[in-house]
Amino acid sequence: MVLILLTLVFFILRILPGDPVRVAVGPKLPPEYVKKICHELGLDKPIMVQYFDYLWSLLHGDFGKSLITRRSFANELIDRFKASVELAIASIIVAIPLGLFIGDVSAKYEGSPLAHLARLFTVATYSIPVFWLGIIFQVVFGIWLGILPITGGPPPMVKYSVRAITGFTTLDCLLNGDFIGFAECIRHLILPAVTLGVVISGIIGKVSRNALVEVMHLDYVTAAKARGLPEKIIHDKYIFRNALIPIITIIGLQLALLLGGAILTETTFDYPGLGTYLKDAVLSRDYTVVQAAVTLYAIMVAVISFIVDIIYAFLDPRIRY
Amino acid sequence: MTLLEVKNLKVEFVTVSGSVKAIDGVSFTVNRGEVVGVVGESGSGKTTLGLAILKILPLNGRIVSGEIIFDGRDLVKLSEEDMTKVRGKEISMIFQDPMTSLNPTMRIVDHVAEALIVHYRLSKEEARSKAIEALTAVGIPENRVLDYPHQLSGGMRQRVMIAISYALKPKLLIADEPTTALDVIVQDQILDLLKELRNRQKTSILFITHDLSVVADIADRVIIMYAGKIMEIGSVEQIYYSTLHPYTQGLLKSIPKIGSNSDLYTIPGNPPDMLNPPPGCRFHPRCPFAEEKCRKENPPLVEVSEGHYVACWRCVK
Numbered sequence: 001m002v003l004i005l006l007t008l009v010f011f012i013l014r015i016l017p018g019d020p021v022r023v024a025v026g027p028k029l030p031p032e033y034v035k036k037i038c039h040e041l042g043l044d045k046p047i048m049v050q051y052f053d054y055l056w057s058l059l060h061g062d063f064g065k066s067l068i069t070r071r072s073f074a075n076e077l078i079d080r081f082k083a084s085v086e087l088a089i090a091s092i093i094v095a096i097p098l099g100l101f102i103g104d105v106s107a108k109y110e111g112s113p114l115a116h117l118a119r120l121f122t123v124a125t126y127s128i129p130v131f132w133l134g135i136i137f138q139v140v141f142g143i144w145l146g147i148l149p150i151t152g153g154p155p156p157m158v159k160y161s162v163r164a165i166t167g168f169t170t171l172d173c174l175l176n177g178d179f180i181g182f183a184e185c186i187r188h189l190i191l192p193a194v195t196l197g198v199v200i201s202g203i204i205g206k207v208s209r210n211a212l213v214e215v216m217h218l219d220y221v222t223a224a225k226a227r228g229l230p231e232k233i234i235h236d237k238y239i240f241r242n243a244l245i246p247i248i249t250i251i252g253l254q255l256a257l258l259l260g261g262a263i264l265t266e267t268t269f270d271y272p273g274l275g276t277y278l279k280d281a282v283l284s285r286d287y288t289v290v291q292a293a294v295t296l297y298a299i300m301v302a303v304i305s306f307i308v309d310i311i312y313a314f315l316d317p318r319i320r321y
Numbered sequence: 322m323t324l325l326e327v328k329n330l331k332v333e334f335v336t337v338s339g340s341v342k343a344i345d346g347v348s349f350t351v352n353r354g355e356v357v358g359v360v361g362e363s364g365s366g367k368t369t370l371g372l373a374i375l376k377i378l379p380l381n382g383r384i385v386s387g388e389i390i391f392d393g394r395d396l397v398k399l400s401e402e403d404m405t406k407v408r409g410k411e412i413s414m415i416f417q418d419p420m421t422s423l424n425p426t427m428r429i430v431d432h433v434a435e436a437l438i439v440h441y442r443l444s445k446e447e448a449r450s451k452a453i454e455a456l457t458a459v460g461i462p463e464n465r466v467l468d469y470p471h472q473l474s475g476g477m478r479q480r481v482m483i484a485i486s487y488a489l490k491p492k493l494l495i496a497d498e499p500t501t502a503l504d505v506i507v508q509d510q511i512l513d514l515l516k517e518l519r520n521r522q523k524t525s526i527l528f529i530t531h532d533l534s535v536v537a538d539i540a541d542r543v544i545i546m547y548a549g550k551i552m553e554i555g556s557v558e559q560i561y562y563s564t565l566h567p568y569t570q571g572l573l574k575s576i577p578k579i580g581s582n583s584d585l586y587t588i589p590g591n592p593p594d595m596l597n598p599p600p601g602c603r604f605h606p607r608c609p610f611a612e613e614k615c616r617k618e619n620p621p622l623v624e625v626s627e628g629h630y631v632a633c634w635r636c637v638k
């Protein structure tokens with residue numbers, strides 16, 4: 001799977017118009033010089049050789065050099081990735097309770113005005129572009145109310161002053177007992193995290209509503225009612241527990257997407273995550289950076305789906321590996 | 322001694338294409354310790370009757386009118402809170418498809434124990450040991466009680482459902498086609514188990530089935546239902562040997578007989594479309610004796626001899 005993805009990315013990037021060296025050095029450089037750089041970066045070799053070189057070095061954990069800066073970018077990539085992880089976790093913390101609440105309300109009160117309201121919310125999160133929502137939040141909370149910063153991500157002041165332990169700035173502040181820095185980080189996280197969280201809660205809400213409604217009508221729920229079990233037990237142990245599998249699946253998927261960097265949201269809030277990094281790299285045709293980011297992304301998806309599978313086996317006694 | 326008396330019960334489902342009168346003025350009684358069979362083709366409203374007695378109809382269904390007097394109280398008027406105390410503990414129900422009646426993420430012993438904790442406020446340990454007792458009493462080996470439902474066969478799962486009833490000791494058990502989904506040998510075992518339950522705990526049973534031959538084996542009295550109405554009520558002897566209603570006659574003729582190799586008889590025609598049931602007697606379009614009156618007026622259920630009721634114009638003089 002991962003290999004197929006890497007191969008696709010490798011070739012698609014090379015088919016796209018635009019030459020990274022030209023982007024990097026500008027149009028006015030003498031051709032000999034361009035040739036020299038190309039040679040240095042291995043871009044003059046036949047494409048198949050480049051491809052196998054790429055796979056070979058990847059196997060050794062070597063992402064190669066950026067075509068633009070001609071420096072190793074592994075540290076920058078990991079840094080960006082960690083920032084995206086912070087955002088992903090913050091967003092999912094917003095999205096899960098909100099999404100489950102929406103799903104529960106629209107399943108439990110099917111047909112009532114409350115449920116319609118919940119469905120409306122879901123539809124809205126589907127149809128509103130995430131950057132638009134982000135901008136609205138920026139305008140309302142950042143400019144009119146002036147209570148939150150409109151840019152996201154740990155402020156550089158904090159980032160470079162705190163002693164790095166994990167590399168996750170927010171966590172490092174906490175570990176170092178720097179509560180002011182921590183508060184600053186959280187303040188900068190709120191708007192992008194809420195923006196993303198709201199959008200994702202719509203998807204989680206829809207999936208959990210469908211799952212809950214489906215289980216609600218199954219025979220064992222009727223049988224549980226016939227046994228006189230209280231509503232809370234029926235809801236928790238019979239309905240919710242059995243609806244969890246599709247819900248966990250969608251949460252895992254969304255989390256994987258988030259870890260790959262939420263490009264639109266990160267761009268809106270100028271958030272220094274993997275998403276903005278990938279965007280910049282694509283725009284400048286920086287092949288190696290794009291490839292590395294995608295590799296990281298593919299590994300994340302694989303890891304998360306592995307974790308989700310483990311959770312399945314834990315949730316459903318019928319599933320054994 | 323009457324345990325359950327249903328009086329003129331009407332149940333209706335609201336659907337996009339109109340309302341379905343799934344139960345249309347049904348009255349009958351069940352005595353203490355008695356097994357009453359409810360027989361009718363599929364779609365005649367048998368399951369709906371069971372769900373209505375427990376007041377667990379689907380969201381689009383409701384009791385329109387009537388009374389359900391159980392042990393001196395009208396369940397129709399009972400609050401939802403009081404109903405949860407009746408459900409399981411006083412009236413329990415087992416269902417047609419044992420494959421889907423148990424929670425797939427719960428061990429079978431916990432199904433029984435949980436009900437005991439809820440209704441009898443037992444401690445966890447007490448409930449577990451009582452649950453294991455009940456499960457072994459219905460023939461589940463002790464080393465299987467920690468299994469999940471998917472590890473058991475259909476017959477075993479139906480035993481678990483019966484064990485829940487056995488443990489809760491209800492006064493009435495509604496058994497909705499408990500053997501239909503099982504193969505013949507297992508069917509007999511489940512029937513024996515239900516008879517044992519009746520004998521040991523004096524539980525009354527409302528035994529729902531589409532198969533008149535099963536009923537002879539277990540029931541004391543039989544109710545014949547068709548399209549939401551009762552066609553005939555009588556003891557097993559009356560229903561089998563002094564059959565009055567043409568529909569009951571049709572059902573009897575469709576029982577396969579050992580040694581007979583003639584083709585199986587089926588009642589001609591189909592059960593009515595419940596959205597637009599026929600006027601008059603609901604059975605008249607399929608009845609070989611239908612007359613003008615049958616097409617216009619619905620026959621009342623009248624007692625023609627001691628305990629034998631029938632709704633047919635031919636029996637009203």
Ligand SMILES: Nc1ncnc2c1ncn2[C@@H]1O[C@H](COP(=O)(O)OP(=O)(O)O)[C@@H](O)[C@H]1O
Nearest residue numbers: 334336341343363364365366367368369379595
């Ligand atoms: N939830 C429902 N919504 C609409 N119609 C229903 C519903 N449940 C049952 N019915 C209708 O009510 C009638 C009786 O159904 P049911 O009680 O299941 O019959 P039986 O158990 O005798 O096969 C049928 O015509 C069926 O289509």
Ligand SMILES: [Mg+2]
Nearest residue numbers: 364367368369
């Ligand atoms: Mg049925």
